[in-house]
Amino acid sequence: MxxxxxxxxxxxxxxxxxxxxxxxxxxxxxxxxxxxxxxxxxxxxxxxxxxxxxxxxxxxxxxxxxxxxxxxxxxxxxxxxxxxxxxxxxxxxxxxxxxxxxxxxxxxxxxxxxxxxxxxxxxxxxxxxxxxxxxxxxxxxxxxxxxxxxxxxxxxxxxxxxxxxxxxxxxxxxxxxxxxxxxxxxxxxxxxxxxxxxxxxxxxxxxSRADVAATVRTRDERAAARTGLSIAVQDLDDLGPDPLPALETLGRIVRGEVAPTPHDRAVVAMSLADRWVRDLVLGHWLPDVFTLQGLELDAYDRRLMRSLGALPDDPSDGLHRLFRLSGAVPVDWSAPLLTLAGCLAWRHGEGTVANEAVDLALEADPDYRMAQLMRHALSHGVPPWAVRRRAEAA
Incomplete structure (x- = not known):
């Protein structure tokens, strides 16, 4: 094969x-x-x-x-x-x-x-x-x-x-x-x-390539268990966490401005489980690939995107922090974070890192649609610029 x-x-x-x-x-x-x-x-x-x-x-x-x-x-x-x-x-x-x-x-x-x-x-x-x-x-x-x-x-x-x-x-x-x-x-x-x-x-x-894979797949099970307890507490609220402070926290984590607490990890993971919120993150951080053109964004959506802030100047720093974050949440909640990291790696030319991240996301959730789409693009050698062109032509 x-x-x-x-x-x-x-x-x-x-x-x-x-x-x-x-x-x-x-x-x-x-x-x-x-x-x-x-x-x-x-x-x-x-x-x-x-x-x-x-x-x-x-x-x-x-x-x-x-x-x-x-x-x-x-x-x-x-x-x-x-x-x-x-x-x-x-x-x-x-x-x-x-x-x-x-x-x-x-x-x-x-x-x-x-x-x-x-x-x-x-x-x-x-x-x-x-x-x-x-x-x-x-x-x-x-x-x-x-x-x-x-x-x-x-x-x-x-x-x-x-x-x-x-x-x-x-x-x-x-x-x-x-x-x-x-x-x-x-x-x-x-x-x-x-x-x-x-x-x-x-x-x-x-x-070696195995070293790259190990970096992506590193997990802190003790931290993940604490995050899981915080998620269980958040689940008691029928409305769930507010994504606005959660995305602000995500931006600060990726830029290295804060060491996330179990509560931080929980609200970020739960917010990204909402696919609309995840797409806003992709559209804000990767606008040259994931276009939001044609979507009806309201004032709150735009506030969510602004709350993220910018990616760090060196994308690899942000990637490492995202992988540490994904390794400190329960596996069942990790697919959106891993897919986000895979998209960032793909956009910035880190193809091997992107492949490992998407593979791991699909191991956590084989039905996660964005990871499936990324797997198709990576398996066929589709570069980021081609995705943007196809989206604009659709």
């Missing part, structure tokens, strides 16, 4: 100017920092959109990363199914993100971690053939094992016949960056300037 696709977001920084990773080898060195953990037995796909007409020019290109996906490597006999699975997000990126280009082409880097030779030799040609039909070209393919890498395209960079130009593995198209077909030590991250920017953001490639 194939693992789900993991949409990992784009290669972005918090700085005013983008970092540049020059060539496939530097990009390979940067992948663990972009993922924020060390991939193991994985395929990582990185794609950049370009207009085919630009490839024939002599000017140097710096291509932004349009999409980044990670998937567990399958057995060699399941390669065709994996490539078919990749086709949907690739097609979506070309169709929607390339809409402003005359002749969009998605240049793909494929990085295979810990793949055996049979799998590697089967996957690259299958991907070249299948993804070309979706408007993409496998630009470079690298196999990495034990601190070294080699090209899986020894014939050199793929040639784009429409442009009549060789597409090199570097963003600038400089032939000196071609990757040899022999085993070569991975670049030292300290010698890659763009990686330094990611280190300053607190990216941690020393973690």
């Amino acid at each position: 194939l693992a789900r696709l993991r949409h990992c977001g784009g290669m972005t920084t918090h700085h005013s100017s983008p970092s540049v990773l020059r060539g496939a080898a530097q990009l390979l060195a940067g992948v663990p920092y972009l993922l924020n953990y060390r991939p193991e037995r994985s395929l990582v796909l990185v794609g950049s959109l370009v207009d085919r007409a630009r490839l024939g020019r002599q000017d140097k290109l710096q291509l932004p990363v349009t999409m980044m996906l990670r998937v567990d490597l399958p057995a060699a006999e399941d390669v065709a199914a994996l490539v078919d699975q990749l086709a949907s997000p690739v097609r979506l990126a070309v169709r929607e993100r390339g809409a402003g280009l005359l002749d969009p082409l998605l240049l793909l880097h494929l990085f295979l971690y810990d793949a055996d030779d049979d799998l590697a030799q089967a996957l690259v040609p299958a991907a070249q053939e299948r993804l070309r039909a979706e408007g993409a070209e496998v630009h470079a393919a690298l196999l990495t094992r034990d601190g070294a890498y080699r090209s899986l395209m020894p014939e050199g960079p793929p040639r784009d016949e429409a442009a009549g130009a060789a597409v090199d593995a570097s963003p600038e198209g400089d032939p000196e960056h071609r990757v040899p077909a022999v085993w070569t030590p991975l670049p030292d991250p300290s010698g890659v300037p763009a990686v330094a920017d990611l280190v300053l953001q607190g990216r941690n490639p020393a973690r």
